[in-house]
Amino acid sequence: MPSLAGKHCVISGGSRGIGLAIARLFASEGAGCTLIGRDPHRLASAVGSLPPSTTTTQHQQQHASSAFDVSSATGWEKLRADMKDQKCDILINAAGITQNSFLFKTSDSSINEIIATNLTGTVWGCKTFIPKMMKQKEGCIINISSLLATHGGKGASVYAASKAGVVGLTRSLAWEVGRFGIRANVLLPGYIQTDMTKEMDKNGELSASIPLGRQGLAEEVADAALFLARNSYAHNCVLNIDGGLSAT
């Protein structure tokens, strides 16, 4: 029996990259997935690429998508209403945008957008689904932070701040929600090959700086997420998945 059979998973940032790799792996383990992103066409193609989930009941539908900006409370409110009769066993907050500019050159609107997407969007996601998980008396939240949350990064001050916030959020939630049967964990990927990083390693210098000598794959992050989803004692894990970059 697939390990996530009968589970339903909501994944922000599920239209591509790490979020989509998680959706593909979780669907192959039997979960139904609701993917969130901004672009409805990309979402439709992502949903179409998922293996069919193994069970369809009143509370666990097949895959679906919802197109909205995660920084908008009303977008989350609409999803909550749309999923009124459906359970959410696992919430993955992976939607995010990056930054490549020193703080003094970063526009006010970019600063607001990075914080609103990466941090506020994750807060809204958790706030939306925790009450449902409390009623279910179980649930699993996996937030995607970044190695830069703990190590910082040149040209990534606002991004690093937003991702440090995601770590603080997750660890606080671990205190708040554990007694309701809800587990909260956070992944700190290093450099992973996705659209977000495709311009970063053109001369190979970045890969050379990583102890394992290469960027990670989205599938490798998905594998770590599956461990967190399956392991019933994994709670408040702050898990690096960075090819050893955190050791440098």
Ligand SMILES: NC(=O)c1ccc[n+]([C@@H]2O[C@H](COP(=O)([O-])OP(=O)(O)OC[C@H]3O[C@@H](n4cnc5c(N)ncnc54)[C@H](OP(=O)(O)O)[C@@H]3O)[C@@H](O)[C@H]2O)c1
């Ligand atoms: N790649 C890395 O090296 C790396 C390292 C550490 C942490 N991370 C984190 O991992 C997560 C996934 O990154 P990735 O590399 O997979 O990035 P990606 O390939 O650029 O994908 C980003 C995803 O987030 C969605 N998204 C962005 N802004 C959104 C918004 N305002 N509302 C709704 N959805 C939004 C995108 O949706 P659309 O398709 O609709 O734009 C897309 O699904 C991010 O939180 C990122 O910070 C990545």
